Amino acid sequence: MGRCDSLAAFTEEPGRITRPYGTPSLAAARDTVARWMRDAGMDVRVDAIGNLRGRIEGSDRPAPALLLGSHLDSVRDAGRYDGPLGILVAIEAVARLRARQQSLPFPIEVLAFADEEGLRFQTTYLGSCALAGAFDPAFLELTDGDDVTLREAMAGFGNPHALADAVLRPNEAFAYVEAHIEQGPYLESVDLPVGVVTGISGQSRILASFKGVAGHAGTVAMDLRRDPLPAAAEIVLSAENLARQTPGLLATVGTIDATPGASNVIAGQVRFSLDVRHPDDAVRNDAVRGLERQTREIAAARALGVEWRVAREHPAVHCDAPLTSRLAEAVSAAGLPVELLPSGAGHDAVVMSEAVPVAMLFVRCGEGVSHHPAESVTTNDVAVAIDVLDEFISALTDERRQ
Numbered sequence: 001m002g003r004c005d006s007l008a009a010f011t012e013e014p015g016r017i018t019r020p021y022g023t024p025s026l027a028a029a030r031d032t033v034a035r036w037m038r039d040a041g042m043d044v045r046v047d048a049i050g051n052l053r054g055r056i057e058g059s060d061r062p063a064p065a066l067l068l069g070s071h072l073d074s075v076r077d078a079g080r081y082d083g084p085l086g087i088l089v090a091i092e093a094v095a096r097l098r099a100r101q102q103s104l105p106f107p108i109e110v111l112a113f114a115d116e117e118g119l120r121f122q123t124t125y126l127g128s129c130a131l132a133g134a135f136d137p138a139f140l141e142l143t144d145g146d147d148v149t150l151r152e153a154m155a156g157f158g159n160p161h162a163l164a165d166a167v168l169r170p171n172e173a174f175a176y177v178e179a180h181i182e183q184g185p186y187l188e189s190v191d192l193p194v195g196v197v198t199g200i201s202g203q204s205r206i207l208a209s210f211k212g213v214a215g216h217a218g219t220v221a222m223d224l225r226r227d228p229l230p231a232a233a234e235i236v237l238s239a240e241n242l243a244r245q246t247p248g249l250l251a252t253v254g255t256i257d258a259t260p261g262a263s264n265v266i267a268g269q270v271r272f273s274l275d276v277r278h279p280d281d282a283v284r285n286d287a288v289r290g291l292e293r294q295t296r297e298i299a300a301a302r303a304l305g306v307e308w309r310v311a312r313e314h315p316a317v318h319c320d321a322p323l324t325s326r327l328a329e330a331v332s333a334a335g336l337p338v339e340l341l342p343s344g345a346g347h348d349a350v351v352m353s354e355a356v357p358v359a360m361l362f363v364r365c366g367e368g369v370s371h372h373p374a375e376s377v378t379t380n381d382v383a384v385a386i387d388v389l390d391e392f393i394s395a396l397t398d399e400r401r402q
């Protein structure tokens, strides 16, 4: 818990936690986590995209590794547990194995991913994409709000020329297991410290804009305006209505930017993001297609230009059944009932599932609050998560030794 507090101090915005990809605050947080990894007996390296990888060897050096971890970057004005908790729980589990000199038939790596949230480049999962072999070289030309390319941001933080080396080799790993705060209220409602994740909702992230004509708020008559802001208002409400009427669908316009941006100027352009999620990919795809059609119709009716770009799309992921059963057994071994639950939030496990079987353990969080500074977990619940992960690794160790 103290380490989560320490990491909260690494931020680009004093007074609140904002730690995007490739920034000095993320590099400093990474250095600190590297020190904790070394203290736990791990060899540490930074890969091409800037992920931190701490490794402890097994007795059988070439054996595929068990990968644990989560992400170190954050959203804007974040809480202190989304991401870091999963890294720190994993480091602590490894420290315990070392402390009791448990011999390992396989290596363990703890991963601290450099970009999961996609705050800076609107991308999501850049860190795990690099490992899973899902990094599209076109990403390198993406730009942030200051027109810095990802390639430029990567230089000094990682190495844009060595991306091929970051990809997991065949048989380099046999599983990825991530602990994470639930980010929802379910575990609190059933009064349990941890739960086992069955799968993760699919997600579409869209960047869209309406283009009209800027003008004087006091002189351009209402029927002569080509104002993109009311058009954006229409689609924001449409997205909300659609999601309210479609069971399980979530739709969020999380950013909206009207330019030039003055109270006495009609906006000339409005850019906005749209995040659409559902556990069933067909429902999500239908929703995205419907919202795109509506966006284009609204633009046509108001004589506006329109752009619609799907920035990222990830299908729903099922956690690996055998690995998930083992995690459930570890929860039982800790004397707790096993609660299975789906994840509405995205996680690095989504992309890692393209390379290795994945499983996830959720830790109860206060009132389901997340992506918010009020995010909270209790020391007891975190202790349970460490016990469960420790038990899970020990059981795997016994099984693989036989």
Ligand code: GLV
Pocket (backbone or CB within 6 Å): 116, 117, 344, 345, 346, 347
């Ligand atoms: C990550 O936190 C996401 O679900 O967007």
Ligand code: MN
Pocket (backbone or CB within 6 Å): 075, 082, 117, 371
């Ligand atoms: Mn998050």
Ligand code: MN
Pocket (backbone or CB within 6 Å): 071, 082, 083, 116, 180, 346, 347
């Ligand atoms: Mn997260």
